[in-house]
Amino acid sequence: MQGEKAVNIDHNFFMEKALQLALKARPSPNPRVGAVIVRNNRIIGQGWHKKAGLSHAEINAINDAKRKGQTDFSKCILYVTLEPCSFHGRTPACTDAIIKKGFTHVVVGAKDPNPKVSGKGFAQLRKQGIDVKQGILAQKASDMNEGYNHYITTGKPLVIVKAALTADGKMAAKDARQKWISNKASRKLVHEMRTKYDAILVGIGTIMKDNPRLTSRIKQGIDPLRIIMDSKLSLSMKSNVLADRNVIIFTSSGCDKKKKKILERRGYEIIVNEKNKVDLKKAISMLGNRGITSIMVEGGAKIISSILRKHLAEKIVLFIAPKIKGGKNAPSFLVHGIEGMQKELQLKNIIRAKLGNDTMLKADIDKASR
Numbered sequence: 001m002q003g004e005k006a007v008n009i010d011h012n013f014f015m016e017k018a019l020q021l022a023l024k025a026r027p028s029p030n031p032r033v034g035a036v037i038v039r040n041n042r043i044i045g046q047g048w049h050k051k052a053g054l055s056h057a058e059i060n061a062i063n064d065a066k067r068k069g070q071t072d073f074s075k076c077i078l079y080v081t082l083e084p085c086s087f088h089g090r091t092p093a094c095t096d097a098i099i100k101k102g103f104t105h106v107v108v109g110a111k112d113p114n115p116k117v118s119g120k121g122f123a124q125l126r127k128q129g130i131d132v133k134q135g136i137l138a139q140k141a142s143d144m145n146e147g148y149n150h151y152i153t154t155g156k157p158l159v160i161v162k163a164a165l166t167a168d169g170k171m172a173a174k175d176a177r178q179k180w181i182s183n184k185a186s187r188k189l190v191h192e193m194r195t196k197y198d199a200i201l202v203g204i205g206t207i208m209k210d211n212p213r214l215t216s217r218i219k220q221g222i223d224p225l226r227i228i229m230d231s232k233l234s235l236s237m238k239s240n241v242l243a244d245r246n247v248i249i250f251t252s253s254g255c256d257k258k259k260k261k262i263l264e265r266r267g268y269e270i271i272v273n274e275k276n277k278v279d280l281k282k283a284i285s286m287l288g289n290r291g292i293t294s295i296m297v298e299g300g301a302k303i304i305s306s307i308l309r310k311h312l313a314e315k316i317v318l319f320i321a322p323k324i325k326g327g328k329n330a331p332s333f334l335v336h337g338i339e340g341m342q343k344e345l346q347l348k349n350i351i352r353a354k355l356g357n358d359t360m361l362k363a364d365i366d367k368a369s370r
Contacts, residue, residue, distance in 0.1 A: 009077070011079070011107050011133065014038050015141075018057075019034055026222050028294075029148070030148070031149075033081050034048045034081050037062065039070070045061045045066075045070065047059070056084075056085065056094050058097065074102040076103060077103075080108055081141045081144070082108070083108055085121060086116075086124050098125060104131060105133075106125055109137050109141030147293035148293050157284060157295050158197075159294075160295070160297065160315040162317045163318055163319070164320075164321065166321055168324050168325055181321050182321055183355065183357060185358065186319040191221065192221070195218060195221035199226070200297075201296070203228075203300060203303035204234050207230070211240050211241075213241060225247070226246060231276065233255040234256075249263065251273065315362070318362075319359075345366070346366040348366045
């Protein structure tokens with residue numbers, strides 16, 4: 001850069017730093033965004049978007065640099081994981097602030113798929129003579145916001161089905177002697193997934209059988225919203241999932257009215273969704289209207305089968321263990337009627353990975369087959 005000592009700049013290194021900052025919050029329905037400001041190959045300001053309605057990552061990074069005494073931004077490089085916004089919403093346009101502060105170099109990870117922004121942010125900056133490099137660690141930056149990317153273009157939450165299976169397709173043991181199907185590496189990855197997506201959805205059967213917490217038990221992980229489908233309100237008041245109030249329970253008009261009142265008095269949100277049952281499609285639509293951009297379905301065979309049969313999922317992630325469970329009563333997709341689908345589901349963009357002895361299979365569900 002003019003007036004500065006020539007240095008070799010590792011754009012990937014600084015973009016990686018910005019991506020790490022982006023993971024510190026989940027500001028749905030807004031995207032995760034991180035930003036760093038670099039001068040002479042040294043980070044002098046950093047920030048991330050903490051919550052919808054609050055300052056964006058770029059503004060927080062600028063303010064951080066200003067607190068440290070930086071006044072001349074013309075000799076700095078701004079790294080930001082997502083294309084800067086170019087319109088005034090709940091906060092002013094970030095492109096205006098970048099231009100006003102005199103930045104001459106901006107490096108961006110992914111293009112924003114939001115039609116209000118897509119390409120316009122880049123165009124505004126370049127129109128002012130700012131050198132814009134885009135596409136640095138673009139895939140990683142885009143993957144971080146796959147829920148937002150889907151939500152902003154469709155208006156619906158991204159729904160991901162996750163299941164652990166034996167090699168013969170069974171989802172659980174017939175008894176309680178074996179707690180886990182998948183290994184530790186697979187379970188660690190599931191906890192990382194929980195911190196990535198806005199919400200986890202399970203049925204009452206999973207709550208009663210496993211009594212899970214459904215939290216992200218990794219360092220600095222963000223716990224998802226827990227969504228429970230419980231048409232009768234059968235869950236125990238001592239269930240581990242009720243350890244905090246970050247829970248929504250969908251139930252029916254035929255639920256236990258006394259328990260409903262108790263749960264509501266204790267601060268839990270109860271939504272009466274349908275007469276005598278819970279309508280999954282309606283529930284997911286309601287969650288999308290609340291700004292929930294991504295939902296991981298982690299329930300048992302019954303609810304997963306229902307999600308797939310009703311074509312409500314966009315992605316599927318399977319953890320397949322090298323075990324043969326056998327037995328007619330062990331739950332599987334087939335037990336709960338997935339074979340009754342009128343049309344087979346085609347998978348695409350398939351990724352396979354080894355996790356110790358387990359195999360992870362991740363794929364998109366082809367829209368044409370849904």
